[in-house]
Structures are given as C-alpha cells and as structure tokens.
Amino acid sequence: MFGPGSHFHDLRNDPRWALALIRATVLEAAHPQIGAALIDNSTFVAHPWRRLRNTLVSLHRMFGADDHTRHREAARLNRLHARLSGTDAQHRPYDALDPGVRAWVVATLFDSAVTMCRLSGQPLEQTAMERLYAEFQAFLATLGDQAGHLPHTLHEFWPYFDRMVEEELENTEAMRIILYKLFDRLPAPPLLNGLPTLWAAGRTLAGPVVGAITVASLPEPFRRRAGLPEIPGAQTLMQSAYLAAGLARFLPGGWIRAEGIADLLALSPDSDDPRARTITALHDRIRRAGALIRLISPLPAPPPDPTGETDVRRGAEEFFRAVLDQTGDGWLDWPDLAAMARELAGRLDLDEPEETRLYHAYADWWRELQSALDTDGDGRVSAQEYAMAVPSLAGPALIKVAEVLFDVTDKDGDERIDADEYRALFRTAFRRDTDGGEGGYGRVAFVKDFLSFMAGRRRSTPYDPLLADA
Known part of the structure; x- marks a missing residue:
C-alpha cells in the first residue's frame, strides 16, 4: 500500500498534482468545519509556499517505504490536529480530529487524483482506481481512524462523494480566499524574493488563469450551489492545462521531482x-x-518625514505583518504563536515531549504579550498596539521561548548548535559570524540573537527565513 510499487508513489511526482492539489484544497475548504479551521489557524494566506512545502513533506513521509517514519508522522499529525478546534462565525463547533472531517480530506485527495487522470486524457482503469482507493484508505487507517467514515468500497465511495458535494459543502470564506484572493496576493517564494516586478507581472497573468482552471474542474452541482461563475472557454482551458501538465511527465525525472521543486522554491x-x-x-x-x-526613467522619491516617526512605525508594522501575524488576518493572537511553534517543531521533527515544551513556552509568551499589549481588552493585539510598544518587548516569557528553542535544536546536548543542527533549524549553511570562535553557536549568543529578532529590533539576520518567508 505504501512506498515503491504503490500507485501513489507512481503519481507523487506527476506534474498534474500541481493542479489537482489546488482543486482538492478548494473542496476541503468548502467543508464548513475545515473552512473555519483554516481561517482561524492556517498560515496558507501569509505563508502559502511554506504551507505547500510542509504538505509535500508530510505526504512523502506518509506514503514512503519506511514504516517507522510513517507512524511517527501520523503521530505528529494527530498532535497537530488535536490543537485545532473552536467555533466558526455562525458559532458552529469545528474539530480537526473529527473522523468525518478527516475522511473528507482523504476523499478530496483521492477524487482529485482520479479527476486529474481523466481530464488529461489518461483515465485510470477500474483495477488501478480500486488499488489507489485502498491506498488512501490505508493512509486514513494509519492515522488511527476507524473504518466506516470513508466508504469501504469504491462502488460506495461515489454516492458518498456526491452527497457531500450536494449537501455538506458551502461557499465558505476560506474557499473564496483560495479561489479569488490567494493568487492575486500570492507573495513571491524565497527563490524570487528579490525580483518583485518580475513576480508581480507573472502573478497578474497566472492568477486568473489558475482560478478559472480550478473552478472549471470542480463538480458541477457544487459550482451551481456556490454560485461560482461559468467563464466562457474555461472548460477548454482546463483540459488544455491538464493535458500540458500530463505531457510534462516525459521530462527528465529530476526536473519534475516534487521535493526538488519545493526545495528550489524555498x-x-x-x-x-x-x-x-x-x-x-x-x-x-x-x-x-x-x-x-x-x-x-526614475520614479519620484517620497517626501521625507522630518520627525522620523513614520519610518519607525512602518518598520514595526511591517515586522508585525511579516513575522508575528502568521495567519494573515491582520491581528496577533494565540493561533499566530501556535503557528510559529508548529513550524519550528516541524522543521526540527520534534518528538512529543519536546514539541509540547515548545508549545507551552509560546503559550506563556502569548499571555505575556496579551497582558502588555492588548490595551482595549479584545483578546488580540493589533498592528497599532504592537507598534506603540516596540522595540522594548523582550520579557521573561520570550527569553524562555529562546531557551527552549535552543534546547530542542541542540540534539546532542553539548550546549552548542553545530553545523548540522544549525542547518536543520535555519535550512541554510552555518554562519561564521555566529560561532563565537568556539566552533558552534552558543546558548548566550543564540538567545541574544533570537530576542533581537522577535522583538523586532533586527530583521536582516538568519532568523528571517524561520518565520517570515512566504
């Protein structure tokens, strides 16, 4: 069911997945519980490339050949989802561990895999489709979900899928953001971060096209119920895009390897x-x-601010947007800090005790920030509230976050972060200016640099890619 020889393994580097994953994500976001969880907790708006890379890494761990890696990743996903619960704007509860919700996520992946093959003119044969369905069922079973929430047979799956599309899905805010706003505002990946003009031009052209292709590929009953527009020529454009992506499979294998492309973008x-x-x-x-x-043809320079206060405020608010507001909703609250802990724990591939310790440190920091910055008592911090207090915020709780992060990065416990440990955290080469002349990155230097970064005092450091990259 997993690893080489499985249908998913054969399809995992298929270029058509780029289109199919967007389609699956839209169908997931249209589920009211998933849509609410995405709006409240996900970083897909502010950090979409990081979110994509983490998803690919997780899928490859789950469908790889190593059983130990697969069960370890399943445990990590369960811990992650256990922390995602709440209520939506209509006061309806959502829970990421709901077995029916998790079954729908798997259903969208399977249906989108079948759809991408059909739209590209290479439909799966019945036996191949049944085998692929069994693999996705095994994926759900590895997460610990009991059988029954996803139909037992492929014959039973299609009525279940049609019923969910016609009765359960909604035109949610998360779905609308993915279809109509995400690509319009999509930040450049680190690879193109220094080329804003080039990226903006490409995004302007590609965004509407990707949106039209995705809408055209959605089930017709849902498009009708959600009021999604019928764009003339969209069906032809969609089929052409899937056919072109299918032809890309004949390129050299190293060119289309999903992990390689994700690493290159990052x-x-x-x-x-x-x-x-x-x-x-x-x-x-x-x-x-x-x-x-x-x-x-030089552009006119903006008029100078004689007080200098505007420049300070702009710097603080930009740091707020790029680093602190991880969910991209314009506010700082607990889901933003939880997203930081989630990203760092995933980078370092932490086990449960270390992961929990990191989350608790971030929770303490949130309580400290809320007490110091939430001047109007609404339970969250605005960019303006943050900017008024910066750059003097580096209290005991933030120091504790730095200490815990150093501990979980220092795998061998020698009180130095060596080159391999540094690369695991920062995903880049060891910086010579941080070694203190002692062959590693010591605790005191690490804590000092981390505090300078998280208090917004320093932004041109190796810490930028930790939490600020798109």
Whole structure:
C-alpha cells in the first residue's frame, strides 16, 4: 500500500498534482468545519509556499517505504490536529480530529487524483482506481481512524462523494480566499524574493488563469450551489492545462521531482546548496537591468518625514505583518504563536515531549504579550498596539521561548548548535559570524540573537527565513 510499487508513489511526482492539489484544497475548504479551521489557524494566506512545502513533506513521509517514519508522522499529525478546534462565525463547533472531517480530506485527495487522470486524457482503469482507493484508505487507517467514515468500497465511495458535494459543502470564506484572493496576493517564494516586478507581472497573468482552471474542474452541482461563475472557454482551458501538465511527465525525472521543486522554491541566496550560486548570479543580472531602466526613467522619491516617526512605525508594522501575524488576518493572537511553534517543531521533527515544551513556552509568551499589549481588552493585539510598544518587548516569557528553542535544536546536548543542527533549524549553511570562535553557536549568543529578532529590533539576520518567508 505504501512506498515503491504503490500507485501513489507512481503519481507523487506527476506534474498534474500541481493542479489537482489546488482543486482538492478548494473542496476541503468548502467543508464548513475545515473552512473555519483554516481561517482561524492556517498560515496558507501569509505563508502559502511554506504551507505547500510542509504538505509535500508530510505526504512523502506518509506514503514512503519506511514504516517507522510513517507512524511517527501520523503521530505528529494527530498532535497537530488535536490543537485545532473552536467555533466558526455562525458559532458552529469545528474539530480537526473529527473522523468525518478527516475522511473528507482523504476523499478530496483521492477524487482529485482520479479527476486529474481523466481530464488529461489518461483515465485510470477500474483495477488501478480500486488499488489507489485502498491506498488512501490505508493512509486514513494509519492515522488511527476507524473504518466506516470513508466508504469501504469504491462502488460506495461515489454516492458518498456526491452527497457531500450536494449537501455538506458551502461557499465558505476560506474557499473564496483560495479561489479569488490567494493568487492575486500570492507573495513571491524565497527563490524570487528579490525580483518583485518580475513576480508581480507573472502573478497578474497566472492568477486568473489558475482560478478559472480550478473552478472549471470542480463538480458541477457544487459550482451551481456556490454560485461560482461559468467563464466562457474555461472548460477548454482546463483540459488544455491538464493535458500540458500530463505531457510534462516525459521530462527528465529530476526536473519534475516534487521535493526538488519545493526545495528550489524555498532556496535562500545564502544557502550552501550549489544551486544558490547560480540563482544569485541570475538575480544580480536582473537587478542590474532593472537599475538601468530606473536610471532612464526614475520614479519620484517620497517626501521625507522630518520627525522620523513614520519610518519607525512602518518598520514595526511591517515586522508585525511579516513575522508575528502568521495567519494573515491582520491581528496577533494565540493561533499566530501556535503557528510559529508548529513550524519550528516541524522543521526540527520534534518528538512529543519536546514539541509540547515548545508549545507551552509560546503559550506563556502569548499571555505575556496579551497582558502588555492588548490595551482595549479584545483578546488580540493589533498592528497599532504592537507598534506603540516596540522595540522594548523582550520579557521573561520570550527569553524562555529562546531557551527552549535552543534546547530542542541542540540534539546532542553539548550546549552548542553545530553545523548540522544549525542547518536543520535555519535550512541554510552555518554562519561564521555566529560561532563565537568556539566552533558552534552558543546558548548566550543564540538567545541574544533570537530576542533581537522577535522583538523586532533586527530583521536582516538568519532568523528571517524561520518565520517570515512566504
């Protein structure tokens, strides 16, 4: 059911997954419980590339050949989902551990895999479809969910899927954001972070096209109920896109490997990856061309602020948006800090005791921030409330977060973060200016740098990619 020889393993690097995963995500977000959980807790708006990379890593762990890795990842996912519960805007409860909700997530992945094959002119045969369905059932069983929430047979699955589409799905806020806002505002991946003009031009062209393709691929009953527009030519565009993606499978295997593409998108200029040097050189050439254009037709400079206060406020609010507001809803509250803990725990692949310790440290910091910054008592912190207090916020709870993060990164407990431990946390080469001349990154230096970063005093540090990257 897993690893080489499984149908999912054969399909995992298929370029058509790029379209199918967007479709599956829209169908997931249309479920009222999942949509509410995404709005309240997910980083998919502010950090979509990071979210995509983490999803790919998780899927490959779950469907890989190593049983130990698979069960360890299943336990991590269960701990993650156990922390996601609440109520939506209509006061309806949601719970990420609800077995019916988890079954729907698996159902959307399976249906989208079948759909991508059909739309690209290579439909799965019945036996292959049944085998793929059994693999997704095994995936759900590995998470510990009892049989029955997902139909036992493929013959029973299709009526279940049609009923969910026609009766349970809604035109949720999360679904509308994915379809109509996410691609319009999609930040550049780290790979293209220094090329805003190029990225904005490409996004302007690609965003509406991807949205039209995704809407056209959704089940017709849901499109009708949700009031999604029928765009002339969208069906032809959709089938052409899937056919083109299907042809891309004949490219050399290394070109379309999902993990490789995700790693490339997340590559930072100071990485020790050999590809970083080529990308940095390309960036420099493009910047020089842009500088020449600006010399020919310079843009007017903004008027200076004689007090200097605007520049300080803008810096604080920009740090608030890029780092603190992890969910992208314009506020700082507990889901934002929980997202930080979730990202760091995932990077370091922590076991339960270390992960729980990190979450508790962030929870204490949230209580400290709420007490110091929530001046109007609404239970959350605005960018303005934060900007008024920065950069003097580095209390005992934030120091504790830094201490715990150092402990869980220092796997061997030698009180130094060595090159391998550094790479696991920062995903980049060891910085020589942090070793203190002692062959590692010591606790005192680490805590000092972390506090400077999280208090908003320093932003040009190796800590930026930790929580600020899209």
